[in-house]
Amino acid sequence: xxxxxxxxxxxxxxxxxxxxxxxxxxxxxxxxxxxxxxxxxxxxxxxxxxxxxxxxxxxxxxxxxxxxxxxxxxxxxxxxxxxxxxxxxxxxxxxxxxxxxxxxxxxxxxxxxxxxxxxxxxxxxxxxxxxxxxxxxxxxxxxxxxxxxxxxxxxxxxxxxxxxxxxxxxxxxxxxxxxxxxxxxxxxxxxxxxxxxxxxxxxxxxxxxxxxxxxxxxxxxxxxxxxxxxxxxxxxxxxxxxxxxxxxxxxxxxxxxxxxxxxxxxxxxxxxxxxxxxxxxxxx
Amino acid sequence: xxxxxxxxxxxxxxxxxxxxxxxxxxxxxxxxxxxxxxxxxxxxxxxxxxxxxxxxxxxxxxxxxxxxxxxxxxxxxxxxxxxxxxxxxxxxxxxxxxxxxxxxxxxxxxxxxxxxxxxxxxxxxxxxxxxxxxxxxxxxxxxxxxxxxxxxxxxxxxxxxxxxxxxxxxxxxxxxxxxxxxxxxxxxxxxxxxxxxxxxxxxxxxxxxxxxxxxxxxxxxxxxxxxxxxxxxxxxxxxxxxxxxxxxxxxxxxxxxxxxxxxxxxxxxxxxxxxxxxxxxxxxxxxxxxxxxx
Amino acid sequence: xxxxxxxxxxxxxxxxxxxxxxxxxxxxxxxxxxxxxxxxxxxxxxxxxxxxxxxxxxxxxxxxxxxxxxxxxxxxxxxxxxxxxxxxxxxxxxxxxxxxxxxxxxxxxxxxxxxxxxxxxxxxxxxxxxxxxxxxxxxxxxxxxxxxxxxxxxxxxxxxxxxxxxxxxxxxxxxxxxxxxxxxxxxxxxxxxxxxxxxxxxxxxxxxxxxxxxxxxxxxxxxxxxxxxxxxxxxxxxxxxxxxxxxxxxxxxxxxxxxxxxxxxxxxxxxxxxxxxxxxxxx
Numbered sequence: 001x002x003x004x005x006x007x008x009x010x011x012x013x014x015x016x017x018x019x020x021x022x023x024x025x026x027x028x029x030x031x032x033x034x035x036x037x038x039x040x041x042x043x044x045x046x047x048x049x050x051x052x053x054x055x056x057x058x059x060x061x062x063x064x065x066x067x068x069x070x071x072x073x074x075x076x077x078x079x080x081x082x083x084x085x086x087x088x089x090x091x092x093x094x095x096x097x098x099x100x101x102x103x104x105x106x107x108x109x110x111x112x113x114x115x116x117x118x119x120x121x122x123x124x125x126x127x128x129x130x131x132x133x134x135x136x137x138x139x140x141x142x143x144x145x146x147x148x149x150x151x152x153x154x155x156x157x158x159x160x161x162x163x164x165x166x167x168x169x170x171x172x173x174x175x176x177x178x179x180x181x182x183x184x185x186x187x188x189x190x191x192x193x194x195x196x197x198x199x200x201x202x203x204x205x206x207x208x209x210x211x212x213x214x215x216x217x218x219x220x221x222x223x224x225x226x227x228x229x230x231x232x233x234x235x236x237x238x239x240x241x242x243x244x245x246x247x248x249x250x251x252x253x254x255x256x257x258x259x260x261x262x263x264x265x266x267x268x269x270x271x272x273x274x275x276x277x278x279x280x281x282x283x284x
Numbered sequence: 285x286x287x288x289x290x291x292x293x294x295x296x297x298x299x300x301x302x303x304x305x306x307x308x309x310x311x312x313x314x315x316x317x318x319x320x321x322x323x324x325x326x327x328x329x330x331x332x333x334x335x336x337x338x339x340x341x342x343x344x345x346x347x348x349x350x351x352x353x354x355x356x357x358x359x360x361x362x363x364x365x366x367x368x369x370x371x372x373x374x375x376x377x378x379x380x381x382x383x384x385x386x387x388x389x390x391x392x393x394x395x396x397x398x399x400x401x402x403x404x405x406x407x408x409x410x411x412x413x414x415x416x417x418x419x420x421x422x423x424x425x426x427x428x429x430x431x432x433x434x435x436x437x438x439x440x441x442x443x444x445x446x447x448x449x450x451x452x453x454x455x456x457x458x459x460x461x462x463x464x465x466x467x468x469x470x471x472x473x474x475x476x477x478x479x480x481x482x483x484x485x486x487x488x489x490x491x492x493x494x495x496x497x498x499x500x501x502x503x504x505x506x507x508x509x510x511x512x513x514x515x516x517x518x519x520x521x522x523x524x525x526x527x528x529x530x531x532x533x534x535x536x537x538x539x540x541x542x543x544x545x546x547x548x549x550x551x552x553x554x555x556x557x558x559x560x561x562x563x564x565x566x567x568x569x570x571x572x573x574x575x576x577x578x
Numbered sequence: 579x580x581x582x583x584x585x586x587x588x589x590x591x592x593x594x595x596x597x598x599x600x601x602x603x604x605x606x607x608x609x610x611x612x613x614x615x616x617x618x619x620x621x622x623x624x625x626x627x628x629x630x631x632x633x634x635x636x637x638x639x640x641x642x643x644x645x646x647x648x649x650x651x652x653x654x655x656x657x658x659x660x661x662x663x664x665x666x667x668x669x670x671x672x673x674x675x676x677x678x679x680x681x682x683x684x685x686x687x688x689x690x691x692x693x694x695x696x697x698x699x700x701x702x703x704x705x706x707x708x709x710x711x712x713x714x715x716x717x718x719x720x721x722x723x724x725x726x727x728x729x730x731x732x733x734x735x736x737x738x739x740x741x742x743x744x745x746x747x748x749x750x751x752x753x754x755x756x757x758x759x760x761x762x763x764x765x766x767x768x769x770x771x772x773x774x775x776x777x778x779x780x781x782x783x784x785x786x787x788x789x790x791x792x793x794x795x796x797x798x799x800x801x802x803x804x805x806x807x808x809x810x811x812x813x814x815x816x817x818x819x820x821x822x823x824x825x826x827x828x829x830x831x832x833x834x835x836x837x838x839x840x841x842x843x844x845x846x847x848x849x850x851x852x853x854x855x856x857x858x859x860x861x
Binding site for chain 3: 057
């Protein structure tokens, strides 16, 4: 094929690729720009700490932030140990193709794809009604935990698998028990993966709306225990924009806060995993 | 795989306990899925027993208060929305990844990747909010009232685009350098290298990303609920309203009682089945567990 | 590394303790809501919820140490939750039906359902027959009603809402006979949909509509069969599409629930009812 032909096609392709990139960037700037532009005015200490008033048309998001953090705490407190344990079993304690490991793995694969509204339905029946937790932060957090578990396990397992095989052999040669080998060598080496997983889970949980409407409820006041209902930030945005005329202005503020939170979390995870991976194993 | 040799680490008594604990964890994790299907089924049972499963595909329409439970228009709505979103997001996402790996100058690539990552971190409710406040009025100026298939597709496409772009980017990054150098040595142009060498080599990874994105698109609730108008009908144009299975649940659940409520759980079961089927199909296609590759 | 394990362990322990501490007492465990004497859960009608929320706030400040949670979700949910014990009191924005004799209703206020159009729409009055023709799709254009030449965007409510039930009962339509273009959930969403579309028509609680009109929403209430949709006409009973807002309970009221219901129905909440543009019951 003549070089000239390649050249013109290359130019056309380059134009296509560049324009796709520009379109994506433009869409991004449009969306975030709109939210930053109209939400920036609400980024004040008052807005972050005050209670919402007049169905959210006035006031701030203080109690909603607290509820959101509590939801995340419950979610992580349950999902982290469970996820870590499962990942350890899958990565370190089972032969790849035992029936049990295969079944767990397959189940988690599917679980990872289950839509969040389905988790919401499950949480509504199981945690809210069967376990009698009512519309509560506990029920919402547990529902979120089920949802982020596959993510967490995947990341933990990847972290564990990234640890060189020689480490395990060295541990065995030193006569360490599996428990000791785990604590001293494998887990420290796998920390970046674990953190990445935890942060990923937090990000997903923080962004969640559908799984929470029928589990943690709508109440926009400061919860006094985990059995109180609490409104997550994402639900607040949904409610303001869908159900409150004149709520759009403050919805922009809340959306900006949520986006910034996620941004901070993502940045922290990147920073943490960089730091941890720098010679963590050597120093233990 | 390290774990293929379980006896590498020496056994001890505390290990037995540890092993049992971990097995317990894994059993709980693995059982969640079973629990979900069981409880969904038990909540859906009243209507399945009363009306039978066929009514959900043979009834005249979806009017649960009148005992009519036709779900197919919502299945169609769900599929239309997801397919439309993939149609927009896959080319744009893959081209973005190609841009990142082959066209963008290095500093720009760094910034651009950050940007796409940021886009991936935006919660779906924000996409929905933006769609409702910005997109819907825009479409309404063209063809009222704006809440439509088009709005749903647009919002979903934006939402899944970063997933497609990031996974495609990772897959392209995993193509061996030598392969690309060999292509260059053969005098292939940049686009030919991309189109003939890099993309085919990265196909599995790109496909995995597309499946992931499809799953999200099928199951997204709030963003779609906010912009599609939620009329139960098979859309006959891009400006027509529609209701997805997920939106159906979120819209009616709070107000539903008795058989109506049970019918919404059937809606959830169908949705979960749809996505689970997609995941299984993807696992089968890639010839290995998506778990290991993702 | 051990530190990480300790941290995780500590979090888990903390969570466990918190959970155990906040667990309901065994005898109350079957109903998560009925856990403590100083707290009350109300769920139900999205029309009643904002009013109940305001009353709850006032009650809480007058009775320190009490806590009253108000959840939306619709009258159906209010009834279901009151029956199942998920809530102490249900909020229901209609009169109880024949099959609901197991519940007791405590009327709070009255409200009407108003037909709303965009503020720019010249239509001022609709007859019941016209309304039916619009909602069944017989009239697809405002011209048929003497308005502009523009297609009518019919905004309708999702199945299960009490506003929908009342609307259907008034028009005598079955839901399957309606031909909506947009289906919405709560009142406010209806107002948003109509405010954003000059050719839309919808129906919402008159109280909510008046409140939002006062707050600048570009919508207008249309008179029905010549009777203006207003709070006055709901109060004097002349407006045809009206309803009573109730608190309901499955069991005889005791303790905090009784105290709260008495508080809510007393003179001291009249200003709150008016502030939400509902109509206080005749004194």
